[in-house]
Amino acid sequence: MSLISTLARLEAVSTGRAQPAATVRHRHLAGRPLVFVPLTTAGEAGAPLGALVGTDRDAPRLLVVPQPRDRDLRFQFLAELADVVLPYVDSYAEAVEAAERNETDPETGKRVKVEVELCADAPQLIVPSRAGIDFVRLLGRSMRFRRTAEQDPEAPHPAPPRVPLLGRWLTHFGERARVPGSALLLAATELLSRHWATGQSTLEDQHLGALLAWIDPPAGMTGAEAAHAAELARDAKGQLLHPPAGPATDPAFDNKLLAPALERYDRARTALAAAEDGLEADERLGELTAAERAIRDLVESRTRPTWDAVWRGLDLLRELPEGARVEERWTRDRWSFTSHRDRITAGEPPQPRRDDAVTAANKLATREREQARLEAQEALDDPLVMAGRRLSGEAFAGEVTDVVMTYSEGKRPSPRPLVTLRTDDRPHLGERVKVYRSLGGKPQSAEFVGHDGDGVVLRILDKMGRGKEPEPGSVPEKGDRLCFTLFEHEQRGGAKLPDPENTPWTHGGPPGEAPHEAADPLTAEDVL
Amino acid sequence: MPLPRTRGTALRQQLAELRGPDVPAKALDARALAALAANPGCRRRAILDGAGVNKATLASALGSPSAFGQSQFALTRGNAFEAKVKADGGAELLRLVHEKLDRHAEPPVDARVPDLTAIGPEGRTARTALALREATEAYGAWTLLDHPMLALDVAGSPAFLEPDAVVVHPDGGWTVVEIKSFPMLDGSADPAKVGAAARQAAVYVLALEEVAARITVADVPAPEVGHQVLLVCPKDFSNLPTASAVDVRKQRAVTRRQLARLTRIQDIADALPEGTCFDPARPAEELTSAVESVPATYAPECLSACELAFHCRDRSRAAGAVTSLGRSVRAELGALTTVPDVLAAARGEAGDAADPTVAALRRAATLRAEALGAAACR
Numbered sequence: 001m002s003l004i005s006t007l008a009r010l011e012a013v014s015t016g017r018a019q020p021a022a023t024v025r026h027r028h029l030a031g032r033p034l035v036f037v038p039l040t041t042a043g044e045a046g047a048p049l050g051a052l053v054g055t056d057r058d059a060p061r062l063l064v065v066p067q068p069r070d071r072d073l074r075f076q077f078l079a080e081l082a083d084v085v086l087p088y089v090d091s092y093a094e095a096v097e098a099a100e101r102n103e104t105d106p107e108t109g110k111r112v113k114v115e116v117e118l119c120a121d122a123p124q125l126i127v128p129s130r131a132g133i134d135f136v137r138l139l140g141r142s143m144r145f146r147r148t149a150e151q152d153p154e155a156p157h158p159a160p161p162r163v164p165l166l167g168r169w170l171t172h173f174g175e176r177a178r179v180p181g182s183a184l185l186l187a188a189t190e191l192l193s194r195h196w197a198t199g200q201s202t203l204e205d206q207h208l209g210a211l212l213a214w215i216d217p218p219a220g221m222t223g224a225e226a227a228h229a230a231e232l233a234r235d236a237k238g239q240l241l242h243p244p245a246g247p248a249t250d251p252a253f254d255n256k257l258l259a260p261a262l263e264r265y266d267r268a269r270t271a272l273a274a275a276e277d278g279l280e281a282d283e284r285l286g287e288l289t290a291a292e293r294a295i296r297d298l299v300e301s302r303t304r305p306t307w308d309a310v311w312r313g314l315d316l317l318r319e320l321p322e323g324a325r326v327e328e329r330w331t332r333d334r335w336s337f338t339s340h341r342d343r344i345t346a347g348e349p350p351q352p353r354r355d356d357a358v359t360a361a362n363k364l365a366t367r368e369r370e371q372a373r374l375e376a377q378e379a380l381d382d383p384l385v386m387a388g389r390r391l392s393g394e395a396f397a398g399e400v401t402d403v404v405m406t407y408s409e410g411k412r413p414s415p416r417p418l419v420t421l422r423t424d425d426r427p428h429l430g431e432r433v434k435v436y437r438s439l440g441g442k443p444q445s446a447e448f449v450g451h452d453g454d455g456v457v458l459r460i461l462d463k464m465g466r467g468k469e470p471e472p473g474s475v476p477e478k479g480d481r482l483c484f485t486l487f488e489h490e491q492r493g494g495a496k497l498p499d500p501e502n503t504p505w506t507h508g509g510p511p512g513e514a515p516h517e518a519a520d521p522l523t524a525e526d527v528l
Numbered sequence: 529m530p531l532p533r534t535r536g537t538a539l540r541q542q543l544a545e546l547r548g549p550d551v552p553a554k555a556l557d558a559r560a561l562a563a564l565a566a567n568p569g570c571r572r573r574a575i576l577d578g579a580g581v582n583k584a585t586l587a588s589a590l591g592s593p594s595a596f597g598q599s600q601f602a603l604t605r606g607n608a609f610e611a612k613v614k615a616d617g618g619a620e621l622l623r624l625v626h627e628k629l630d631r632h633a634e635p636p637v638d639a640r641v642p643d644l645t646a647i648g649p650e651g652r653t654a655r656t657a658l659a660l661r662e663a664t665e666a667y668g669a670w671t672l673l674d675h676p677m678l679a680l681d682v683a684g685s686p687a688f689l690e691p692d693a694v695v696v697h698p699d700g701g702w703t704v705v706e707i708k709s710f711p712m713l714d715g716s717a718d719p720a721k722v723g724a725a726a727r728q729a730a731v732y733v734l735a736l737e738e739v740a741a742r743i744t745v746a747d748v749p750a751p752e753v754g755h756q757v758l759l760v761c762p763k764d765f766s767n768l769p770t771a772s773a774v775d776v777r778k779q780r781a782v783t784r785r786q787l788a789r790l791t792r793i794q795d796i797a798d799a800l801p802e803g804t805c806f807d808p809a810r811p812a813e814e815l816t817s818a819v820e821s822v823p824a825t826y827a828p829e830c831l832s833a834c835e836l837a838f839h840c841r842d843r844s845r846a847a848g849a850v851t852s853l854g855r856s857v858r859a860e861l862g863a864l865t866t867v868p869d870v871l872a873a874a875r876g877e878a879g880d881a882a883d884p885t886v887a888a889l890r891r892a893a894t895l896r897a898e899a900l901g902a903a904a905c906r
């Protein structure tokens with residue numbers, strides 16, 4: 001943590017309210033995000049208990065698995081989830097704009113520009129917390145290798161038709177969420193803690209209720225008091241007043257409320273199955289419906305507060321103006337969405353269980369590059385982030401006190417003005433170190449020449465036009481306030497990795513025949 | 529000055545008094561030990577654990593109940609899975625040990641599964657030691673010890689530990705087996721959970737090494753305790769067992785060092801005021817001052833490791849300790865340890881500008897204010 005954010009936390013402690021950790025919003029927020037608040041069953045791997053999902057904050061869709069150990073009921077849940085998520089995703093697949101992309105021509109091997117489609121907008125999934133993102137990934141993994149009756153008429157427990165497709169999409173969202181600065185799948189806690197510093201530790205910030213309590217405490221309470229209540233307050237029966245954001249539930253809820261409700265449901269089902277005549281069956285069906293209703297109510301009671309909290313968090317975030325470079329990163333998300341759409345339309349198989357060496361290396365390189373891009377862009381968009389870079393000596397700001405025109409030597413002399421900047425910052429400048437400033441959104445580079453009192457002398461190197469005289473506005477003037485960075489503003493594409501078919505044997509060699517990913521075997525007591 | 533007493537019994541007597549009359553001692557398990565080792569500087573935790581105080585009950589009595597609990601769903605599934613892994617004399621478990629750790633040995637058939645029942649933890653520990661010795665002598669055979677009991681000296685008093693299983697290989701080597709119910713998905717499990725399991729297993733390895741050092745087997749080289757343990761988990765979304773060998777050398781070294789660093793319980797006990805008692809039946813005020821009489825080192829990590837965390841957190845926050853915001857925050861701030869001190873130094877109201885921490889703080893405060901000001905007038 002930088003000293004600046006530490007100070008913000010300490011100020012939050014002393015004022016009783018979260019303090020800004022950003023002055024602009026650093027993530028794209030879609031106009032119509034899909035919020036997903038899932039609950040899972042303790043001890044089971046990816047056995048959902050229920051969820052609230054939807055794009056309308058006043059009308060979430062409640063999905064419940066009345067007996068999470070029952071495969072058919074789980075499939076029903078997943079099918080219903082697909083009915084909500086897939087139409088939402090599809091609604092972004094249609095509208096496209098023309099775009100260009102560099103591709104290698106398979107015949108000539110040359111890089112050529114090709115005209116391609118780019119989806120005009122992309123879907124955005126919001127879950128309450130980091131654990132929610134992992135759960136999306138887990139659900140994706142549990143579904144994408146399932147076989148439907150159509151794909152495999154012999155499958156013993158065929159999945160409902162759209163479930164494998166939902167699995168592929170959730171997998172894509174989950175994978176994309178690993179890329180720094182991406183916004184296809186976001187966690188509310190991470191969004192909020194990126195933009196506010198609370199008076200508690202980062203560990204405690206993972207609790208959505210406590211985090212919101214610090215940012216926007218109810219009238220008459222300090223953030224600390226409200227957070228304490230959000231974390232720990234329980235009713236007379238020992239139930240948390242503010243249920244955890246999930247997907248894990250509170251053990252007291254499991255043991256005291258959920259377990260009896262599930263038992264009642266099981267009993268009602270057994271009784272119904274044993275009914276001897278229609279009249280008895282009707283009666284018992286009534287009890288089964290009531291038992292199911294009770295579980296639905298329980299699930300809703302634990303998800304609704306989180307649902308509301310996520311939307312409240314989004315409201316708070318929308319009050320911040322969007323950072324200037326956020327749109328550019330969202331465009332990358334649109335590319336990511338478009339290419340996955342294309343892979344599905346092209347009938348490609350689901351994402352493999354494990355990446356081959358080249359794919360894995362590519363993903364890693366992408367993440368590193370995007371991390372660097374994100375850090376640079378956030379600093380350029382936000383003086384508060386830049387302040388942190390200035391404090392650490394990676395940037396410096398100040399006033400121009402002197403400009404001396406000089407020219408490069410050679411046949412065609414170009415302008416190389418010397419600019420003196422007075423600054424209180426202490427950048428780590430070595431001889432001829434390159435520095436950059438943003439000029440109309442593009443980086444202009446300069447090199448460090450030397451110190452002059454408390455001034456830094458820089459030689460401007462580019463972005464001044466082709467002529468002998470620099471273009472107007474391209475050279476700093478006396479009195480200008482400027483900020484230079486030691487880091488580059490734009491990231492070049494990562495190191496070129498070999499195409500998959502040229503993978504060196506040290507890295508596993510070329511992939512053979514694309515492995516046919518079999519469905520997970522089913523076992524009698526299988527839980528998913 | 530306490531009266532001179534014979535050491536061992538005197539300490540035991542002293543600890544029983546701390547716990548309170550008629551309060552049974554709570555045994556330390558490996559999980560607690562691994563957590564204890566994670567915060568070795570905390571004397572409060574050391575003495576409470578050493579005295580066998582039930583910290584969860586104590587926390588409730590103090591008015592800050594701990595939030596640890598286990599869902600019965602998780603418990604049921606965990607037990608069902610362990611039973612499945614150990615069914616048929618542990619055939620599946622032994623097969624996994626053979627496959628993952630000892631492929632060159634004869635495959636296990638008709639493994640020995642000695643009965644380990646005995647009275648009391650001391651009795652079970654002795655029974656386990658005997659069974660381990662016999663198994664090591666039974667050269668060429670596989671032996672499965674189901675829920676053995678091991679003793680480990682912790683800061684001068686014994687802790688009793690119960691691993692899920694220990695396997696003795698035909699060559700006489702010993703392996704710790706941990707059975708967990710979190711899934712191993714496509715060959716890998718949640719690293720945080722694997723880490724926790726490895727720390728626990730490391731405690732068992734240390735305890736087994738003590739047993740190995742004690743038993744001498746004629747004509748057989750001293751038994752070797754494997755530094756690779758076997759972690760058995762459900763495979764993917766099924767409840768079929770799969771396993772992976774986990775190297776716990778690092779965790780073993782860390783835990784050993786931390787355990788050595790634990791202040792001797794005797795010393796902590798001796799420093800307590802006369803009549804200190806942690807009996808949860810006592811009034812909350814008395815308990816609070818008893819607990820406060822032992823120094824603690826709260827950090828947010830306590831929240832996931834110690835039942836007393838909410839109590840200690842309240843205290844730490846009330847005292848304005850910067851550590852309540854995280855150990856890294858504390859590390860950044862040098863000699864300044866409280867929120868008011870840091871803020872005063874940052875505002876230039878206190879502190880020595882020549883102190884690099886103070887200077888950095890002031891610089892940070894200026895830059896922060898400048899940035900927020902710039903944003904405000906945009």
Ligand code: SF4
Nearest residue numbers: 570826830834837840
């Ligand atoms: S919660 Fe308190 S007693 Fe427990 S380890 Fe932390 S500081 Fe020590």
